[in-house]
Amino acid sequence: MRKEQLLGSNYHYTKHPLSYFIDSMKRMGIGHIEFYGASPHMYVDDYTIGQARSVKRMLDAAGIQVECFTSEQCAYPISCSISEPVMRERSLKYYEKALELSYAVGSPIMQMMAGLSLIEDDKKEAWKWAAEGIYRVCKKAETLGMTIILEADPVCTVANAFDIRRMLDELQMPVLKGMLDFNQIYNGKEDFEEAVDVLKEDLYHVHMNDAAPDAFCLIPGHGEIPLMKYFEILDKKGYSRFVSPELWGTRYAMAADEAMEEIIEYFGNYLKEHKAE
Amino acid sequence: MLLGGANLVKEQFLGGNYQYTKHCFSYFLESMKRLGISHIELYGAAPHLYLYDYTIGRVYELKRQIQDAGMTVECFTPEQCNYPISMAIEDEVVRERSLQYYEKALAAAAVLEVPYMQMISGGGLIGSKEEENWKRAADGFYRIVKQAEKLGITILLEADFTCTVKNTADACRMLKEINSPAFSGLLDTNTIYFSGDDFEESVKALGEDLRHVHFIDGKKPDAYCTIPGTGTIPLKEYAGILDKYGYKGRLTPELWGWQYVDMAEEAMKDSFQFVWSLCKEGTV
Numbered sequence: 212m213r214k215e216q217l218l219g220s221n222y223h224y225t226k227h228p229l230s231y232f233i234d235s236m237k238r239m240g241i242g243h244i245e246f247y248g249a250s251p252h253m254y255v256d257d258y259t260i261g262q263a264r265s266v267k268r269m270l271d272a273a274g275i276q277v278e279c280f281t282s283e284q285c286a287y288p289i290s291c292s293i294s295e296p297v298m299r300e301r302s303l304k305y306y307e308k309a310l311e312l313s314y315a316v317g318s319p320i321m322q323m324m325a326g327l328s329l330i331e332d333d334k335k336e337a338w339k340w341a342a343e344g345i346y347r348v349c350k351k352a353e354t355l356g357m358t359i360i361l362e363a364d365p366v367c368t369v370a371n372a373f374d375i376r377r378m379l380d381e382l383q384m385p386v387l388k389g390m391l392d393f394n395q396i397y398n399g400k401e402d403f404e405e406a407v408d409v410l411k412e413d414l415y416h417v418h419m420n421d422a423a424p425d426a427f428c429l430i431p432g433h434g435e436i437p438l439m440k441y442f443e444i445l446d447k448k449g450y451s452r453f454v455s456p457e458l459w460g461t462r463y464a465m466a467a468d469e470a471m472e473e474i475i476e477y478f479g480n481y482l483k484e485h486k487a488e
Numbered sequence: 489m490l491l492g493g494a495n496l497v498k499e500q501f502l503g504g505n506y507q508y509t510k511h512c513f514s515y516f517l518e519s520m521k522r523l524g525i526s527h528i529e530l531y532g533a534a535p536h537l538y539l540y541d542y543t544i545g546r547v548y549e550l551k552r553q554i555q556d557a558g559m560t561v562e563c564f565t566p567e568q569c570n571y572p573i574s575m576a577i578e579d580e581v582v583r584e585r586s587l588q589y590y591e592k593a594l595a596a597a598a599v600l601e602v603p604y605m606q607m608i609s610g611g612g613l614i615g616s617k618e619e620e621n622w623k624r625a626a627d628g629f630y631r632i633v634k635q636a637e638k639l640g641i642t643i644l645l646e647a648d649f650t651c652t653v654k655n656t657a658d659a660c661r662m663l664k665e666i667n668s669p670a671f672s673g674l675l676d677t678n679t680i681y682f683s684g685d686d687f688e689e690s691v692k693a694l695g696e697d698l699r700h701v702h703f704i705d706g707k708k709p710d711a712y713c714t715i716p717g718t719g720t721i722p723l724k725e726y727a728g729i730l731d732k733y734g735y736k737g738r739l740t741p742e743l744w745g746w747q748y749v750d751m752a753e754e755a756m757k758d759s760f761q762f763v764w765s766l767c768k769e770g771t772v
Contacts, residue, residue, distance in 0.1 A: 226614045250572030250582055251613060257572075257581045286570040288534030294512075297541045298534055329535065330510050330750075425711075461650070462710070465614070 212446055212485075216453055217478045218278055220245040221252055222428075223458035224467045229253075229266065233273045235468050239475060243276050245455040246316060248309060249283035253316075255309045263315035270316065278453055279360070279416055280313035281322040282306070285459070290326025291344025292337040292368040299340060302326060306348045313357065320358045320416065322390065323348060325369035325378075334368070341368045342381060352386045360390045360415045365399040372406035379413055388415035392457065397422045397436050404444050414450060418457040419478075428459040430470050431477040442481050454478075495731040498767045501703070502562055502740040504529045505536055506713075507748035507755050513537075513550070517557040519753045523760060527560050529740040530600065532593060533567035539592045547599040554600070562738050563644070563700055565606040566593040569744070574610025575628030576621040576652040583624060586610065590632050598639045604700060606644045606674060607632065609653040609662070621652045629666050637670040644674040644700050649683040656680075656690035663697055674700035676742070678713060681706050681721045688729045701730070703739040703763060713744040715755055717762035727766040739763070 219241035224232040229252045236244060248255055253266065270277065282305070283289075289302045306323055313321040325345065328337035345361065352359050361378060363369045369378055375389040389410045395418075396403050407414060419441075420427070421434030431438045445454075456474045463470040503525035508516040513536045520528060532539055537550060554561060566589065567573075573586045590607060597605040607629070612621035629645070636643045647659045659673050673694045680687050691698060703726075705719030706712050716723050730739075741759035748755035 228613055228615070231615065251577060251579050254572050254582070257585060287572075288538050293535060295535050295541075298538065301541060327510070329512050331512050331515060 212442060212450070212454070212482065214479070214482060215243070216451070217241075217475065218243050218245045218453045218455040219275075219471065220247060220455050220457065222247045222456075223460075223463040223470055225249060225251065225461070226464040227467060230269065232467075233269055233275065235471065236275055237273050239471060241475075242274055243278050243453070245279040245281060245453070245457075246277045246318060247281055247283065247459075248312060249286075253312060255282050255305055255312060258312055260311055260315050263312045267316045277313075277316045277318040279320045279322055279455065280309065280316060280318040282309040282312075284324050284326070285364075290328070292326045292328050292341035294329060294332045294336065294340075299344070303344050303347055306344075307351055310348065310351055310355065310357065314355045318357075320360055321352065322360050322362055322416065324362050324364060325367045327367050337368045342378065345378065345387065346382055346384070349382065349384045349387050353384075358386050358388055358415065360388045362390050362392055362418070363395050363399075364392075365395065371395070371399045371401055372409045376409050376413075389413045390416035390418070392418035392420070393436050393438065393441060394418070394420050394422050394427050394457075398427070403441050407444060407448050407450070415452055417445065417450070417452070417454045419454045420457050420459075426462075428457060428462070430458065430463070430473050431456070432473075438477075439481055443485070446485065494768055495734070496727055496739075496767045498764050499527065500736075500738055500767075501760065501763050502527050502529045502738050503756060503760075504531055504740050504742055506531045507743040507745075508752045509533060509535065510749040511752060513553065516752075517553065517559060519756065520559060521557060523753070523757055525756075525760070526558055527562050527738070529563040529565060529738070529742070530554075530561045530602070531565050531567065531744075532596065533570075537596065539566060539589060539596060542596065544595060544599060547596045551600050561600050561602045563604040563606060563740070564593065564597040564600060564602040566590070566596075568608055568610070569648075574612075576610045576612050576625040578612060578616050578620070578624075583628070587628055587631060590628075591635065594632060594635055594639065594641065597641050602641065604642050604644050605636065606646055606700070608646050608648050609651045611651045618652070625652045626662065626665055629662065629671065633666055633668045633671045637668060641670065642699065643671050645671065646674050646676055646702070647679050647683070648676070649679060655683040656685050656693050660693050660697075672699045673697045674702065676702035676704070677721050677723065677726060678702070678704055678706045682708075682712075687726050691729055691733050691735070698735065699737050701735070701737065701739040702742040704742050713742055714747070715743065715758050715762070716741055717758070723762075724766060
């Protein structure tokens with residue numbers, strides 16, 4: 212892997228204004244980011260396309276390119292596979308707007324999840340709703356020339372790498388790709404190498420984060436996920452796209468820069484150790 | 489040391505749908521019936537009552553469902569931590585949307601004929617001026633409280649250590665500033681614990697304004713809203729203090745978050761087993 216594959220991200224900067232995050236990235240020499248669309252930075256429901264364009268100008272001025280746009284979809288009540296039709300329709304509209312914002316900030320990729328269903332919901336129906344929802348968002352992505360990457364989560368209808376594979380095979384849309392999240396692998400007790408093999412060339416993005424039995428989305432090295440081994444696997448398989456530190460949540464909100472610096476150092480150490488190979 | 493709460497009665501404890509968010513609402517109501525609970529705090533969040541998804545008509549529908557199950561809602565608490573809600577923030581768009589969210593919540597509370605609606609101030613960003621955050625929060629409370637007065641609903645201010653109104657002293661100051669009969673306070677045992685407040689001092693400071701309690705456990709550094717009896721907060725002692733001051737309001741085990749979503753009823757049952765053990769014999 213190369214240094215340029217590491218993205219910056221604003222997941223843990225939500226106690227700061229966006230301008231602070233952009234200044235931080237500049238200071239750290241990071242020119243590529245994953246943009247987390249959440250309040251107070253870019254809550255999808257609050258932002259107009261015009262405002263997103265003004266954010267793009269701020270990013271352009273700082274020499275920063277958005278490589279992936281990920282709107283908040285866990286803390287906010289978003290699901291395209293729930294039985295509740297009002298919530299499902301609102302969620303799909305949310306993704307459609309998020310897609311327009313992604314386009315306006317110049318991101319080639321938008322991430323999405325299937326969302327969760329209720330314990331009482333019929334799981335076959337939930338899958339059908341998820342497939343229909345993802346299809347609808349992908350159709351819009353086609354018109355914008357964008358790619359949708361599907362993230363799995365053990366609590367969602369698309370729960371693991373095999374589910375992603377199944378959804379990709381079912382929908383057969385060139386704009387739909389997959390991604391892996393280290394926490395997803397850990398929480399779902401998946402085998403990382405197997406997950407990479409399942410997605411093959413459809414592996415379009417990676418969220419790197421650590422986790423422990425009682426904590427998730429930790430700084431690499433703070434938990435028990437063998438990240439260095441995962442990086443080696445990615446290298447071995449020739450993964451050449453981005454890895455993005457997803458420090459989701461409020462854990463690092465009061466020490467956002469320190470957390471980002473630690474990530475850069477951690478990834479740098481991996482590169483140093485594997486330079487000769 | 490004061491222990492137990494020999495004067496608290498079981499009816500003072502409310503059930504809550506906080507940890508039932510992976511279940512449909514009817515499951516929650518059935519679960520309350522199974523546990524012998526008929527008074528609840530209603531948590532306004534998806535998929536039960538996410539305010540943006542609900543028309544007033546749908547709230548009436550929910551009310552009928554609640555009434556048919558023989559339940560009474562004693563307090564309405566719209567979600568305001570996970571969702572991007574803040575009245576103290578500089579961003580006018582976020583702030584105005586937050587206020588409209590509370591206005592809609594108040595309308596829902598009126599339909600449900602709930603005596604209390606809970607609110608927090610929200611917080612500002614790092615680098616914002618605390619005085620300005622305070623002013624914005626106060627203006628926001630004033631706007632909501634004025635409407636609450638007309639509806640006969642009392643707004644309960646909850647302090648949170650991540651917010652502008654962060655502890656009991658702040659809550660008392662805000663209540664005094666707004667000075668309305670429709671504006672009172674509540675104590676959350678997690679706020680007390682994580683903000684380093686003293687529970688007895690807080691009860692004394694709020695006095696007559698203490699109308700509601702979120703009665704939950706927790707553990708440093710970051711285990712919040714856990715089942716009473718599973719953390720390190722001295723809840724028995726707190727119950728004794730509430731007794732000492734003759735507290736007659738309600739208490740809710742507010743099992744907020746995702747940790748119990750796959751064992752919602754069990755978590756409620758365990759909570760009630762603990763809190764009822766603190767109560768006077770023979771109640772309920």
